[in-house]
Amino acid sequence: MYKNEARQPHLRQQQQQHPSSDFSLKTTKQAAMSPKYKIYFCGSIRAGRGDADLYGRITEMLGKYGTILTPFVANKATTAMGNSEGEAKTDKEIYDRDVRLLKECDAVVAEVTQPSLGVGYEIGRANAMGKKILCLYRPQPDKLLSAMIRGAEVEGKFLTRDYKEEDLPDLFDHFFNKVVCKVERRNSLNWQSYEPM
Numbered sequence: 001m002y003k004n005e006a007r008q009p010h011l012r013q014q015q016q017q018h019p020s021s022d023f024s025l026k027t028t029k030q031a032a033m034s035p036k037y038k039i040y041f042c043g044s045i046r047a048g049r050g051d052a053d054l055y056g057r058i059t060e061m062l063g064k065y066g067t068i069l070t071p072f073v074a075n076k077a078t079t080a081m082g083n084s085e086g087e088a089k090t091d092k093e094i095y096d097r098d099v100r101l102l103k104e105c106d107a108v109v110a111e112v113t114q115p116s117l118g119v120g121y122e123i124g125r126a127n128a129m130g131k132k133i134l135c136l137y138r139p140q141p142d143k144l145l146s147a148m149i150r151g152a153e154v155e156g157k158f159l160t161r162d163y164k165e166e167d168l169p170d171l172f173d174h175f176f177n178k179v180v181c182k183v184e185r186r187n188s189l190n191w192q193s194y195e196p197m
């Protein structure tokens with residue numbers, strides 16, 4: 001028995017079930033190659049549902065990188081005047097659930113073209129939690145993005161991008177593969193001293 005089999009008996013079991021293939025190695029490699037993130041998607045609800053179709057296309061693209069924690073934002077059945085969506089029935093339940101999901105997520109993607117109090121609040125809260133954030137804005141002739149979003153930009157942490165829909169695949173590749181994938185050093189352990197690095 002190899003050393004790590006003693007600590008991970010499931011590896012030995014997998015090896016017995018798949019004797020001709022290096023099952024454990026393959027699954028480990030696959031996991032490393034296709035990281036699946038928990039993504040909090042923000043978009044306007046009570047501030048107007050004019051971009052709901054676009055939110056649907058965005059969340060579909062984001063599915064390549066992980067799980068959307070907030071599918072109700074892109075759901076066309078969610079209306080500006082509805083007072084409940086999904087499991088949440090009251091504003092308090094919506095707020096509590098969304099703050100819990102924000103804490104849980106690995107990354108926030110926000111479509112900020114339609115100005116929304118809720119989206120602004122979520123971005124500020126996520127920023128205070130140290131989450132990686134991508135804000136997407138479609139420049140409008142009569143509408144400027146708030147300085148509290150564009151001005152919050154910090155390289156490698158908080159990105160704001162003016163975009164056209166065809167730019168999204170490249171923007172998402174960059175955000176997830178160059179920004180979100182970077183593990184904060186303080187989250188790792190020095191295996192000699194057991195101190196956080």
Ligand SMILES: O=c1[nH]c(=O)n([C@H]2C[C@H](O)[C@@H](COP(=O)(O)O)O2)cc1CO
Pocket residue numbers: 041042043044045046047048070072073083084085094098116117118119122
């Ligand atoms: O019913 C809701 N469900 C919900 O999850 N939210 C969250 C998610 C959205 O990203 C954001 C939208 O805020 P607003 O409704 O102020 O546009 O707030 C907001 C509402 C309604 O305010």
